[in-house]
Amino acid sequence: MVQRTSLLKFIIEEQRHHPHATGEFTGLLTDVVTACKKISSLTSCGGLAEQAMGTAGSENVQGETQKKLDILSNEIFIESTEWSGNLAGMASEEMDDCYPVPSQYPRGKYLITFDPLDGSSNIDINVSVGTIFSIMVAPEGTDTVVNEDFLQPGARQVCAGYCLYGTSTMMVLTTGRGVNGFTLDRSTGDFLLTHPMMEIPADTNEYSINQSNHRHWEPAVQRYIDECLQGADGPLGKNYNMRWIASMVADVHRLLCRGGVFMYPMDAKLQAKGQNGKLRLLYEANPMSFVVEQAQGLASTGRQRIMEVQPEELHQRVPVIMGSRNEVERILGYHS
Numbered sequence: 335m336v337q338r339t340s341l342l343k344f345i346i347e348e349q350r351h352h353p354h355a356t357g358e359f360t361g362l363l364t365d366v367v368t369a370c371k372k373i374s375s376l377t378s379c380g381g382l383a384e385q386a387m388g389t390a391g392s393e394n395v396q397g398e399t400q401k402k403l404d405i406l407s408n409e410i411f412i413e414s415t416e417w418s419g420n421l422a423g424m425a426s427e428e429m430d431d432c433y434p435v436p437s438q439y440p441r442g443k444y445l446i447t448f449d450p451l452d453g454s455s456n457i458d459i460n461v462s463v464g465t466i467f468s469i470m471v472a473p474e475g476t477d478t479v480v481n482e483d484f485l486q487p488g489a490r491q492v493c494a495g496y497c498l499y500g501t502s503t504m505m506v507l508t509t510g511r512g513v514n515g516f517t518l519d520r521s522t523g524d525f526l527l528t529h530p531m532m533e534i535p536a537d538t539n540e541y542s543i544n545q546s547n548h549r550h551w552e553p554a555v556q557r558y559i560d561e562c563l564q565g566a567d568g569p570l571g572k573n574y575n576m577r578w579i580a581s582m583v584a585d586v587h588r589l590l591c592r593g594g595v596f597m598y599p600m601d602a603k604l605q606a607k608g609q610n611g612k613l614r615l616l617y618e619a620n621p622m623s624f625v626v627e628q629a630q631g632l633a634s635t636g637r638q639r640i641m642e643v644q645p646e647e648l649h650q651r652v653p654v655i656m657g658s659r660n661e662v663e664r665i666l667g668y669h670s
């Protein structure tokens with residue numbers, strides 16, 4: 335039988351590369367893994383967990399309708415990570431402001447941002463969803479964590495990843511030394527290393543975008559997609575394939591597995607609502623950019639490396655263009 339490395343063993347071995355590590359980070363990651371296993375178990379119940387299905391009758395701070403599973407996943411994530419003394423605070427898509435660790439628990443040195451359930455429009459139709467997370471160090475000298483403490487550029491992340499609740503449950507993460515993917519063995523409850531050192535091929539003929547927004551896009555994105563559609567007869571000289579799952583986790587996971595370009599670009603419809611893109615910088619774009627870059631891909635707003643954007647607010651949005659290096663570079667060329 336193949337002997338596979340468990341995620342816990344992998345993290346502890348990673349910790350040995352950091353001689354001053356205290357184990358706090360390992361503890362935090364273990365709690366994140368627990369949260370994701372619980373969310374995985376809940377999402378896999380589908381219609382059997384009647385109390386978890388449907389809309390919650392509320393909206394998040396961004397005016398989006400919350401599903402019951404969005405709220406439950408958020409609660410599971412908090413419950414699983416707040417108590418162990420590794421965190422100073424957290425921020426999530428489903429909370430208006432940050433959540434400092436309650437005073438009955440010891441305060442740790444890390445901050446975490448997360449999208450507890452990404453792709454929640456797919457819940458009711460039994461299509462893949464996921465959880466995205468990003469870990470940073472809390473600024474020193476702050477007592478109670480405030481929103482401003484989270485406004486750090488993505489380049490300062492110490493770890494980021496996602497858990498995909500698909501046909502199998504997979505945890506994919508980076509601590510800045512490549513990207514590794516672990517599959518949940520449901521018989522033992524362990525995540526086992528199945529996808530070591532994942533790499534996004536530099537070239538691709540697959541793109542991923544919500545094409546119904548075509549008329550609202552900027553000219554650079556319209557030009558690129560129009561050229562893809564012309565296929566071998568057009569200037570790109572090859573035929574393209576298109577995929578859009580509408581769960582960022584699932585669409586980005588495909589990039590990690592076989593390459594491609596994923597885009598949620600700036601568009602006039604979003605601009606009219608005062609939004610600078612659709613996806614959120616701190617718990618969608620930054621963590622996914624860290625993963626994509628560590629897998630040899632590129633991640634840009636079209637004009638700037640996503641991980642260099644200075645966040646100005648917790649729920650800030652950014653345009654996203656990420657994936658296979660040569661293809662992203664071409665699109666950036668069209669922007670400039």
Ligand code: AHG
Nearest residue numbers: 449451452453454455544580581582
């Ligand atoms: P969330 O469910 O966390 O709000 O995120 C949904 C996001 C992302 O996962 C996906 O890529 C995109 O929204 C889908 O947008 P469209 O519905 O416009 O296709």
Ligand code: MN
Nearest residue numbers: 449452453618
């Ligand atoms: Mn999301």
Ligand code: MN
Nearest residue numbers: 427449451452
């Ligand atoms: Mn979400």
